[in-house]
Amino acid sequence: MKLKLVPGGAETPEDRAAEWAVRMDSRDLDDAEFAEFDEWLADASNQEAFDKASDAMALFDGLDSDLPELAALREEAQSHSASPDRRWVPWAGGALAASIAAALLFFQAGEVSERLPGAPSQVVDAGTAPLAGQAVYKTVVGEQRTVALADGSKVTLNTGTEIAVDYSPRERIVRLVRGQALFDVAHAADRPFSVIVAGRKVTALGTLFEVRLDQNRLRVTLLRGRVRVDEQPAATAATKVPAPTFLSPGEQFSLATGLAPVVQSVDVEQQLLWRQSLVEFDDAPIGDAIAELNRYSAKPIVVRDPRVADMRISGIVKTGDADSFTALVGAMLPVAARKNERGEVELYHTP
Incomplete structure:
Protein backbone atom coordinates (compact mmCIF):
# COMPACT_ATOMS: atom_id res chain seq x y z
CA MET A 1 0.00 0.00 0.00
CA LYS A 2 1.54 3.24 -1.16
CA LEU A 3 0.46 6.44 0.56
CA LYS A 4 -0.30 9.30 -1.79
CA LEU A 5 -2.41 12.39 -1.90
CA VAL A 6 -5.61 11.89 -3.82
CA PRO A 7 -8.04 14.47 -5.23
CA GLY A 8 -10.96 15.16 -2.95
CA GLY A 9 -13.70 17.70 -2.60
CA ALA A 10 -12.58 19.21 0.74
CA GLU A 11 -16.29 19.76 1.36
CA THR A 12 -16.33 19.90 5.16
CA PRO A 13 -14.47 22.18 7.61
CA GLU A 14 -12.53 19.13 8.81
CA ASP A 15 -11.45 18.29 5.26
CA ARG A 16 -10.32 21.82 4.52
CA ALA A 17 -8.61 22.08 7.92
CA ALA A 18 -6.58 18.96 7.20
CA GLU A 19 -5.70 20.31 3.77
CA TRP A 20 -4.50 23.60 5.22
CA ALA A 21 -2.54 21.79 7.95
CA VAL A 22 -0.71 19.61 5.44
CA ARG A 23 -0.06 22.55 3.11
CA MET A 24 1.29 24.77 5.89
CA ASP A 25 3.45 21.94 7.19
CA SER A 26 4.96 21.43 3.75
CA ARG A 27 5.95 25.03 3.00
CA ASP A 28 5.29 28.72 3.71
CA LEU A 29 2.10 30.16 2.29
CA ASP A 30 2.31 32.98 -0.22
CA ASP A 31 0.38 36.24 0.19
CA ALA A 32 -2.62 35.05 -1.82
CA GLU A 33 -2.84 31.86 0.20
CA PHE A 34 -2.60 33.74 3.47
CA ALA A 35 -5.49 35.93 2.41
CA GLU A 36 -7.53 32.88 1.42
CA PHE A 37 -6.69 31.15 4.70
CA ASP A 38 -7.60 34.20 6.80
CA GLU A 39 -10.94 34.51 5.03
CA TRP A 40 -11.69 30.84 5.57
CA LEU A 41 -10.57 30.98 9.20
CA ALA A 42 -13.00 33.80 9.98
CA ASP A 43 -15.78 31.24 10.28
CA ALA A 44 -15.93 29.91 13.86
CA SER A 45 -16.54 26.32 12.75
CA ASN A 46 -13.50 26.50 10.50
CA GLN A 47 -11.37 27.84 13.34
CA GLU A 48 -12.41 24.93 15.57
CA ALA A 49 -11.67 22.38 12.83
CA PHE A 50 -8.26 23.90 12.15
CA ASP A 51 -7.37 23.88 15.86
CA LYS A 52 -8.11 20.14 15.95
CA ALA A 53 -6.10 19.49 12.80
CA SER A 54 -3.18 21.49 14.22
CA ASP A 55 -3.33 19.51 17.47
CA ALA A 56 -3.22 16.28 15.49
CA MET A 57 -0.26 17.47 13.44
CA ALA A 58 1.57 18.46 16.64
CA LEU A 59 1.44 14.86 17.81
CA PHE A 60 3.96 14.03 15.09
CA ASP A 61 6.60 16.37 16.50
CA GLY A 62 8.37 13.39 18.03
CA LEU A 63 8.89 11.73 14.66
CA ASP A 64 12.13 11.97 12.75
CA SER A 65 11.74 15.01 10.53
CA ASP A 66 13.97 13.36 7.94
CA LEU A 67 11.69 10.38 7.42
CA PRO A 68 11.50 9.91 3.64
CA GLU A 69 7.80 9.04 3.90
CA LEU A 70 6.96 12.32 5.63
CA ALA A 71 9.16 14.27 3.22
CA ALA A 72 7.41 12.68 0.23
CA LEU A 73 4.00 13.57 1.59
CA ARG A 74 5.05 17.18 2.17
CA GLU A 75 6.51 17.41 -1.34
CA GLU A 76 3.32 16.12 -2.91
CA ALA A 77 1.20 18.46 -0.79
CA GLN A 78 3.27 21.38 -2.01
CA SER A 79 3.07 20.41 -5.68
CA HIS A 80 -0.70 19.90 -5.65
CA SER A 81 -1.75 22.77 -3.44
CA ALA A 82 -0.55 25.23 -6.08
CA SER A 83 -3.38 24.17 -8.36
CA PRO A 84 -6.24 26.72 -8.05
CA ASP A 85 -8.99 24.40 -9.28
CA ARG A 86 -8.22 21.26 -7.28
CA ARG A 87 -8.40 20.30 -3.62
CA TRP A 88 -5.97 17.70 -2.37
CA VAL A 89 -6.29 15.83 0.90
CA PRO A 90 -4.18 12.95 2.25
CA TRP A 91 -6.80 10.22 2.25
CA ALA A 92 -9.47 8.42 0.33
CA GLY A 93 -12.80 7.38 1.78
CA GLY A 94 -15.62 8.77 3.88
CA ALA A 95 -15.29 11.97 5.86
CA LEU A 96 -15.38 10.23 9.23
CA ALA A 97 -12.60 7.81 8.39
CA ALA A 98 -10.78 10.56 6.53
CA SER A 99 -10.61 12.86 9.53
CA ILE A 100 -8.56 10.29 11.40
CA ALA A 101 -6.56 9.25 8.34
CA ALA A 102 -5.53 12.87 7.83
CA ALA A 103 -3.69 12.66 11.11
CA LEU A 104 -2.49 9.08 10.91
CA LEU A 105 -1.36 8.49 7.35
CA PHE A 106 2.12 9.96 7.62
CA PHE A 107 3.80 6.68 6.84
CA GLN A 108 4.44 4.82 3.61
CA ALA A 109 4.80 1.07 3.60
CA GLY A 110 7.74 -0.08 1.50
CA GLU A 111 7.93 -3.09 -0.77
CA VAL A 112 7.90 -6.43 1.01
CA SER A 113 11.30 -7.29 -0.38
CA GLU A 114 12.71 -4.07 1.08
CA ARG A 115 11.29 -4.70 4.54
CA LEU A 116 12.09 -8.37 5.00
CA GLN A 271 0.25 -8.37 6.87
CA LEU A 272 3.89 -7.54 7.66
CA LEU A 273 3.49 -3.99 8.97
CA TRP A 274 3.83 -5.32 12.51
CA ARG A 275 7.54 -5.88 11.84
CA GLN A 276 7.84 -2.11 11.54
CA SER A 277 5.82 -1.54 14.76
CA LEU A 278 2.89 -0.38 12.65
CA VAL A 279 -0.67 -1.59 12.13
CA GLU A 280 -3.07 -0.56 9.37
CA PHE A 281 -6.81 0.02 9.63
CA ASP A 282 -9.00 0.35 6.56
CA ASP A 283 -12.38 1.82 7.50
CA ALA A 284 -12.31 -0.30 10.66
CA PRO A 285 -14.58 0.18 13.69
CA ILE A 286 -12.73 1.83 16.57
CA GLY A 287 -13.66 -1.16 18.71
CA ASP A 288 -11.77 -3.50 16.39
CA ALA A 289 -8.82 -1.10 16.13
CA ILE A 290 -8.54 -0.92 19.91
CA ALA A 291 -8.63 -4.71 20.22
CA GLU A 292 -5.69 -4.92 17.79
CA LEU A 293 -3.68 -2.15 19.47
CA ASN A 294 -4.23 -3.68 22.90
CA ARG A 295 -2.19 -6.70 21.79
CA TYR A 296 0.88 -4.48 21.95
CA SER A 297 0.25 -2.58 25.16
CA ALA A 298 0.29 -3.40 28.85
CA LYS A 299 -1.89 -0.31 29.22
CA PRO A 300 -5.06 -1.37 27.37
CA ILE A 301 -7.70 1.00 26.04
CA VAL A 302 -11.34 0.18 26.71
CA VAL A 303 -14.51 1.41 25.05
CA ARG A 304 -17.99 0.54 26.29
CA ASP A 305 -20.05 3.10 24.42
CA PRO A 306 -21.29 1.54 21.14
CA ARG A 307 -21.38 5.00 19.56
CA VAL A 308 -17.61 5.19 19.95
CA ALA A 309 -16.93 1.54 19.16
CA ASP A 310 -18.81 1.86 15.86
CA MET A 311 -17.00 4.99 14.66
CA ARG A 312 -14.67 4.05 11.80
CA ILE A 313 -11.06 4.97 11.17
CA SER A 314 -8.51 4.44 8.41
CA GLY A 315 -4.80 4.80 8.64
CA ILE A 316 -1.48 3.37 9.72
CA VAL A 317 -0.56 3.88 13.36
CA LYS A 318 2.34 2.97 15.61
CA THR A 319 1.84 0.12 18.03
CA GLY A 320 2.52 0.30 21.75
CA ASP A 321 1.62 3.99 22.07
CA ALA A 322 -1.88 4.11 23.50
CA ASP A 323 -1.58 7.73 24.60
CA SER A 324 -0.83 9.00 21.09
CA PHE A 325 -3.66 6.95 19.60
CA THR A 326 -6.23 8.25 22.08
CA ALA A 327 -4.96 11.80 21.60
CA LEU A 328 -5.28 11.50 17.82
CA VAL A 329 -8.78 10.09 18.05
CA GLY A 330 -9.77 12.80 20.49
CA ALA A 331 -8.35 15.51 18.23
CA MET A 332 -10.36 14.42 15.21
CA LEU A 333 -13.58 12.86 16.54
CA PRO A 334 -16.11 13.61 19.29
CA VAL A 335 -14.26 11.26 21.61
CA ALA A 336 -12.25 11.82 24.78
CA ALA A 337 -10.21 9.63 27.13
CA ARG A 338 -10.45 9.26 30.90
CA LYS A 339 -9.33 6.92 33.66
CA ASN A 340 -12.25 4.81 34.85
CA GLU A 341 -12.80 3.31 38.29
CA ARG A 342 -10.53 0.38 37.39
CA GLY A 343 -7.68 2.62 36.38
CA GLU A 344 -8.16 1.78 32.68
CA VAL A 345 -7.98 4.32 29.86
CA GLU A 346 -11.53 4.51 28.53
CA LEU A 347 -12.76 6.29 25.41
CA TYR A 348 -16.15 7.96 25.70
CA HIS A 349 -18.40 10.04 23.47
CA THR A 350 -18.42 13.81 23.83
CA PRO A 351 -21.18 16.16 22.64
Whole structure:
Protein backbone atom coordinates (compact mmCIF):
# COMPACT_ATOMS: atom_id res chain seq x y z
CA MET A 1 0.00 0.00 0.00
CA LYS A 2 1.54 3.24 -1.16
CA LEU A 3 0.46 6.44 0.56
CA LYS A 4 -0.30 9.30 -1.79
CA LEU A 5 -2.41 12.39 -1.90
CA VAL A 6 -5.61 11.89 -3.82
CA PRO A 7 -8.04 14.47 -5.23
CA GLY A 8 -10.96 15.16 -2.95
CA GLY A 9 -13.70 17.70 -2.60
CA ALA A 10 -12.58 19.21 0.74
CA GLU A 11 -16.29 19.76 1.36
CA THR A 12 -16.33 19.90 5.16
CA PRO A 13 -14.47 22.18 7.61
CA GLU A 14 -12.53 19.13 8.81
CA ASP A 15 -11.45 18.29 5.26
CA ARG A 16 -10.32 21.82 4.52
CA ALA A 17 -8.61 22.08 7.92
CA ALA A 18 -6.58 18.96 7.20
CA GLU A 19 -5.70 20.31 3.77
CA TRP A 20 -4.50 23.60 5.22
CA ALA A 21 -2.54 21.79 7.95
CA VAL A 22 -0.71 19.61 5.44
CA ARG A 23 -0.06 22.55 3.11
CA MET A 24 1.29 24.77 5.89
CA ASP A 25 3.45 21.94 7.19
CA SER A 26 4.96 21.43 3.75
CA ARG A 27 5.95 25.03 3.00
CA ASP A 28 5.29 28.72 3.71
CA LEU A 29 2.10 30.16 2.29
CA ASP A 30 2.31 32.98 -0.22
CA ASP A 31 0.38 36.24 0.19
CA ALA A 32 -2.62 35.05 -1.82
CA GLU A 33 -2.84 31.86 0.20
CA PHE A 34 -2.60 33.74 3.47
CA ALA A 35 -5.49 35.93 2.41
CA GLU A 36 -7.53 32.88 1.42
CA PHE A 37 -6.69 31.15 4.70
CA ASP A 38 -7.60 34.20 6.80
CA GLU A 39 -10.94 34.51 5.03
CA TRP A 40 -11.69 30.84 5.57
CA LEU A 41 -10.57 30.98 9.20
CA ALA A 42 -13.00 33.80 9.98
CA ASP A 43 -15.78 31.24 10.28
CA ALA A 44 -15.93 29.91 13.86
CA SER A 45 -16.54 26.32 12.75
CA ASN A 46 -13.50 26.50 10.50
CA GLN A 47 -11.37 27.84 13.34
CA GLU A 48 -12.41 24.93 15.57
CA ALA A 49 -11.67 22.38 12.83
CA PHE A 50 -8.26 23.90 12.15
CA ASP A 51 -7.37 23.88 15.86
CA LYS A 52 -8.11 20.14 15.95
CA ALA A 53 -6.10 19.49 12.80
CA SER A 54 -3.18 21.49 14.22
CA ASP A 55 -3.33 19.51 17.47
CA ALA A 56 -3.22 16.28 15.49
CA MET A 57 -0.26 17.47 13.44
CA ALA A 58 1.57 18.46 16.64
CA LEU A 59 1.44 14.86 17.81
CA PHE A 60 3.96 14.03 15.09
CA ASP A 61 6.60 16.37 16.50
CA GLY A 62 8.37 13.39 18.03
CA LEU A 63 8.89 11.73 14.66
CA ASP A 64 12.13 11.97 12.75
CA SER A 65 11.74 15.01 10.53
CA ASP A 66 13.97 13.36 7.94
CA LEU A 67 11.69 10.38 7.42
CA PRO A 68 11.50 9.91 3.64
CA GLU A 69 7.80 9.04 3.90
CA LEU A 70 6.96 12.32 5.63
CA ALA A 71 9.16 14.27 3.22
CA ALA A 72 7.41 12.68 0.23
CA LEU A 73 4.00 13.57 1.59
CA ARG A 74 5.05 17.18 2.17
CA GLU A 75 6.51 17.41 -1.34
CA GLU A 76 3.32 16.12 -2.91
CA ALA A 77 1.20 18.46 -0.79
CA GLN A 78 3.27 21.38 -2.01
CA SER A 79 3.07 20.41 -5.68
CA HIS A 80 -0.70 19.90 -5.65
CA SER A 81 -1.75 22.77 -3.44
CA ALA A 82 -0.55 25.23 -6.08
CA SER A 83 -3.38 24.17 -8.36
CA PRO A 84 -6.24 26.72 -8.05
CA ASP A 85 -8.99 24.40 -9.28
CA ARG A 86 -8.22 21.26 -7.28
CA ARG A 87 -8.40 20.30 -3.62
CA TRP A 88 -5.97 17.70 -2.37
CA VAL A 89 -6.29 15.83 0.90
CA PRO A 90 -4.18 12.95 2.25
CA TRP A 91 -6.80 10.22 2.25
CA ALA A 92 -9.47 8.42 0.33
CA GLY A 93 -12.80 7.38 1.78
CA GLY A 94 -15.62 8.77 3.88
CA ALA A 95 -15.29 11.97 5.86
CA LEU A 96 -15.38 10.23 9.23
CA ALA A 97 -12.60 7.81 8.39
CA ALA A 98 -10.78 10.56 6.53
CA SER A 99 -10.61 12.86 9.53
CA ILE A 100 -8.56 10.29 11.40
CA ALA A 101 -6.56 9.25 8.34
CA ALA A 102 -5.53 12.87 7.83
CA ALA A 103 -3.69 12.66 11.11
CA LEU A 104 -2.49 9.08 10.91
CA LEU A 105 -1.36 8.49 7.35
CA PHE A 106 2.12 9.96 7.62
CA PHE A 107 3.80 6.68 6.84
CA GLN A 108 4.44 4.82 3.61
CA ALA A 109 4.80 1.07 3.60
CA GLY A 110 7.74 -0.08 1.50
CA GLU A 111 7.93 -3.09 -0.77
CA VAL A 112 7.90 -6.43 1.01
CA SER A 113 11.30 -7.29 -0.38
CA GLU A 114 12.71 -4.07 1.08
CA ARG A 115 11.29 -4.70 4.54
CA LEU A 116 12.09 -8.37 5.00
CA PRO A 117 15.85 -8.00 5.63
CA GLY A 118 15.14 -5.62 8.49
CA ALA A 119 14.64 -7.45 11.80
CA PRO A 120 13.51 -6.32 15.24
CA SER A 121 16.24 -5.09 17.53
CA GLN A 122 16.58 -8.28 19.55
CA VAL A 123 18.00 -11.30 17.72
CA VAL A 124 18.53 -14.51 19.65
CA ASP A 125 20.82 -17.25 18.38
CA ALA A 126 19.41 -20.66 19.25
CA GLY A 127 22.82 -22.22 18.82
CA THR A 128 24.66 -24.35 16.31
CA ALA A 129 24.74 -27.57 18.32
CA PRO A 130 23.36 -30.81 16.76
CA LEU A 131 20.11 -30.26 14.88
CA ALA A 132 18.00 -31.87 17.56
CA GLY A 133 16.51 -30.77 20.86
CA GLN A 134 13.69 -28.78 22.40
CA ALA A 135 13.47 -25.13 23.35
CA VAL A 136 10.79 -22.58 24.23
CA TYR A 137 10.87 -18.95 23.12
CA LYS A 138 8.50 -16.23 24.30
CA THR A 139 7.82 -12.53 23.94
CA VAL A 140 5.99 -10.36 26.43
CA VAL A 141 3.34 -7.82 25.47
CA GLY A 142 4.89 -5.17 23.23
CA GLU A 143 8.08 -7.15 22.55
CA GLN A 144 9.37 -8.56 19.26
CA ARG A 145 12.37 -10.82 18.76
CA THR A 146 13.96 -12.91 16.02
CA VAL A 147 15.23 -16.39 16.88
CA ALA A 148 17.94 -17.93 14.69
CA LEU A 149 17.41 -21.69 14.86
CA ALA A 150 20.18 -24.28 14.62
CA ASP A 151 19.29 -25.33 11.06
CA GLY A 152 19.53 -21.77 9.71
CA SER A 153 15.80 -21.06 9.86
CA LYS A 154 14.65 -17.83 11.50
CA VAL A 155 11.47 -17.14 13.44
CA THR A 156 10.30 -13.62 14.22
CA LEU A 157 7.94 -13.51 17.19
CA ASN A 158 5.42 -10.71 17.52
CA THR A 159 3.93 -9.40 20.75
CA GLY A 160 2.75 -11.91 23.36
CA THR A 161 3.92 -14.98 21.41
CA GLU A 162 5.22 -18.37 22.52
CA ILE A 163 6.69 -21.17 20.45
CA ALA A 164 8.15 -24.55 21.35
CA VAL A 165 10.86 -25.85 19.01
CA ASP A 166 11.23 -29.64 18.82
CA TYR A 167 13.88 -30.79 16.35
CA SER A 168 14.70 -34.41 15.67
CA PRO A 169 16.94 -36.06 13.06
CA ARG A 170 13.88 -36.77 10.88
CA GLU A 171 11.78 -33.60 11.18
CA ARG A 172 11.66 -30.05 12.46
CA ILE A 173 8.58 -29.22 14.51
CA VAL A 174 7.60 -25.83 15.94
CA ARG A 175 4.46 -25.54 18.06
CA LEU A 176 2.81 -22.12 18.12
CA VAL A 177 1.27 -21.93 21.57
CA ARG A 178 -0.07 -18.41 21.19
CA GLY A 179 0.48 -15.21 19.25
CA GLN A 180 1.96 -14.50 15.83
CA ALA A 181 5.22 -15.56 14.18
CA LEU A 182 6.95 -15.20 10.82
CA PHE A 183 8.89 -18.28 9.68
CA ASP A 184 11.80 -18.01 7.24
CA VAL A 185 12.59 -21.68 6.63
CA ALA A 186 15.97 -23.08 5.63
CA HIS A 187 15.60 -25.72 2.93
CA ALA A 188 16.21 -29.32 3.98
CA ALA A 189 14.28 -31.78 1.83
CA ASP A 190 15.05 -34.73 4.09
CA ARG A 191 13.84 -32.96 7.26
CA PRO A 192 10.47 -31.27 6.75
CA PHE A 193 9.70 -28.12 8.73
CA SER A 194 6.19 -27.95 10.20
CA VAL A 195 4.26 -25.65 12.53
CA ILE A 196 1.66 -27.32 14.75
CA VAL A 197 -1.13 -24.94 15.75
CA ALA A 198 -4.82 -25.26 16.69
CA GLY A 199 -5.24 -28.79 15.32
CA ARG A 200 -3.50 -27.96 12.05
CA LYS A 201 -0.07 -28.84 10.70
CA VAL A 202 1.50 -26.26 8.39
CA THR A 203 4.38 -27.76 6.43
CA ALA A 204 6.86 -25.54 4.60
CA LEU A 205 8.01 -26.32 1.10
CA GLY A 206 10.95 -23.87 0.91
CA THR A 207 8.99 -21.07 2.41
CA LEU A 208 8.47 -17.72 4.09
CA PHE A 209 5.13 -17.69 5.89
CA GLU A 210 3.31 -16.23 8.86
CA VAL A 211 1.02 -17.92 11.39
CA ARG A 212 -1.27 -16.03 13.76
CA LEU A 213 -3.38 -17.61 16.49
CA ASP A 214 -6.05 -15.50 18.18
CA GLN A 215 -8.63 -16.70 20.67
CA ASN A 216 -11.14 -17.78 18.05
CA ARG A 217 -9.22 -17.61 14.79
CA LEU A 218 -6.20 -19.11 13.02
CA ARG A 219 -4.53 -17.47 10.02
CA VAL A 220 -1.71 -18.77 7.84
CA THR A 221 -0.32 -16.30 5.29
CA LEU A 222 2.19 -17.28 2.61
CA LEU A 223 4.73 -14.77 1.38
CA ARG A 224 7.13 -16.95 -0.60
CA GLY A 225 7.31 -20.56 -1.73
CA ARG A 226 4.50 -22.96 -0.86
CA VAL A 227 2.90 -24.41 2.26
CA ARG A 228 0.63 -27.34 2.95
CA VAL A 229 -2.02 -27.09 5.67
CA ASP A 230 -3.28 -30.41 7.05
CA GLU A 231 -5.91 -31.11 9.64
CA GLN A 232 -4.39 -33.41 12.20
CA PRO A 233 -6.23 -36.71 12.78
CA ALA A 234 -6.51 -36.06 16.52
CA ALA A 235 -8.42 -32.86 15.84
CA THR A 236 -11.35 -34.54 14.08
CA ALA A 237 -13.68 -37.44 14.77
CA ALA A 238 -14.17 -38.11 11.09
CA THR A 239 -12.95 -41.45 9.75
CA LYS A 240 -11.43 -39.75 6.73
CA VAL A 241 -9.01 -36.87 7.16
CA PRO A 242 -9.91 -33.90 4.92
CA ALA A 243 -7.69 -33.20 1.93
CA PRO A 244 -4.79 -30.81 2.58
CA THR A 245 -4.87 -27.17 1.55
CA PHE A 246 -1.98 -25.76 -0.50
CA LEU A 247 -1.25 -22.03 -0.48
CA SER A 248 0.43 -19.92 -3.13
CA PRO A 249 2.24 -16.62 -2.39
CA GLY A 250 -0.20 -13.89 -1.39
CA GLU A 251 -2.83 -16.33 -0.13
CA GLN A 252 -4.13 -16.70 3.41
CA PHE A 253 -5.74 -19.71 5.07
CA SER A 254 -8.24 -18.57 7.71
CA LEU A 255 -10.15 -20.70 10.18
CA ALA A 256 -12.63 -19.25 12.69
CA THR A 257 -14.41 -21.17 15.40
CA GLY A 258 -17.49 -22.90 14.07
CA LEU A 259 -16.82 -21.95 10.43
CA ALA A 260 -15.32 -23.77 7.46
CA PRO A 261 -11.77 -22.82 6.42
CA VAL A 262 -11.40 -20.00 3.89
CA VAL A 263 -8.53 -19.32 1.48
CA GLN A 264 -8.28 -15.83 0.00
CA SER A 265 -5.79 -13.38 -1.47
CA VAL A 266 -4.52 -10.73 0.95
CA ASP A 267 -2.32 -7.63 0.97
CA VAL A 268 1.00 -9.13 2.03
CA GLU A 269 2.51 -5.72 2.75
CA GLN A 270 -0.27 -5.00 5.20
CA GLN A 271 0.25 -8.37 6.87
CA LEU A 272 3.89 -7.54 7.66
CA LEU A 273 3.49 -3.99 8.97
CA TRP A 274 3.83 -5.32 12.51
CA ARG A 275 7.54 -5.88 11.84
CA GLN A 276 7.84 -2.11 11.54
CA SER A 277 5.82 -1.54 14.76
CA LEU A 278 2.89 -0.38 12.65
CA VAL A 279 -0.67 -1.59 12.13
CA GLU A 280 -3.07 -0.56 9.37
CA PHE A 281 -6.81 0.02 9.63
CA ASP A 282 -9.00 0.35 6.56
CA ASP A 283 -12.38 1.82 7.50
CA ALA A 284 -12.31 -0.30 10.66
CA PRO A 285 -14.58 0.18 13.69
CA ILE A 286 -12.73 1.83 16.57
CA GLY A 287 -13.66 -1.16 18.71
CA ASP A 288 -11.77 -3.50 16.39
CA ALA A 289 -8.82 -1.10 16.13
CA ILE A 290 -8.54 -0.92 19.91
CA ALA A 291 -8.63 -4.71 20.22
CA GLU A 292 -5.69 -4.92 17.79
CA LEU A 293 -3.68 -2.15 19.47
CA ASN A 294 -4.23 -3.68 22.90
CA ARG A 295 -2.19 -6.70 21.79
CA TYR A 296 0.88 -4.48 21.95
CA SER A 297 0.25 -2.58 25.16
CA ALA A 298 0.29 -3.40 28.85
CA LYS A 299 -1.89 -0.31 29.22
CA PRO A 300 -5.06 -1.37 27.37
CA ILE A 301 -7.70 1.00 26.04
CA VAL A 302 -11.34 0.18 26.71
CA VAL A 303 -14.51 1.41 25.05
CA ARG A 304 -17.99 0.54 26.29
CA ASP A 305 -20.05 3.10 24.42
CA PRO A 306 -21.29 1.54 21.14
CA ARG A 307 -21.38 5.00 19.56
CA VAL A 308 -17.61 5.19 19.95
CA ALA A 309 -16.93 1.54 19.16
CA ASP A 310 -18.81 1.86 15.86
CA MET A 311 -17.00 4.99 14.66
CA ARG A 312 -14.67 4.05 11.80
CA ILE A 313 -11.06 4.97 11.17
CA SER A 314 -8.51 4.44 8.41
CA GLY A 315 -4.80 4.80 8.64
CA ILE A 316 -1.48 3.37 9.72
CA VAL A 317 -0.56 3.88 13.36
CA LYS A 318 2.34 2.97 15.61
CA THR A 319 1.84 0.12 18.03
CA GLY A 320 2.52 0.30 21.75
CA ASP A 321 1.62 3.99 22.07
CA ALA A 322 -1.88 4.11 23.50
CA ASP A 323 -1.58 7.73 24.60
CA SER A 324 -0.83 9.00 21.09
CA PHE A 325 -3.66 6.95 19.60
CA THR A 326 -6.23 8.25 22.08
CA ALA A 327 -4.96 11.80 21.60
CA LEU A 328 -5.28 11.50 17.82
CA VAL A 329 -8.78 10.09 18.05
CA GLY A 330 -9.77 12.80 20.49
CA ALA A 331 -8.35 15.51 18.23
CA MET A 332 -10.36 14.42 15.21
CA LEU A 333 -13.58 12.86 16.54
CA PRO A 334 -16.11 13.61 19.29
CA VAL A 335 -14.26 11.26 21.61
CA ALA A 336 -12.25 11.82 24.78
CA ALA A 337 -10.21 9.63 27.13
CA ARG A 338 -10.45 9.26 30.90
CA LYS A 339 -9.33 6.92 33.66
CA ASN A 340 -12.25 4.81 34.85
CA GLU A 341 -12.80 3.31 38.29
CA ARG A 342 -10.53 0.38 37.39
CA GLY A 343 -7.68 2.62 36.38
CA GLU A 344 -8.16 1.78 32.68
CA VAL A 345 -7.98 4.32 29.86
CA GLU A 346 -11.53 4.51 28.53
CA LEU A 347 -12.76 6.29 25.41
CA TYR A 348 -16.15 7.96 25.70
CA HIS A 349 -18.40 10.04 23.47
CA THR A 350 -18.42 13.81 23.83
CA PRO A 351 -21.18 16.16 22.64
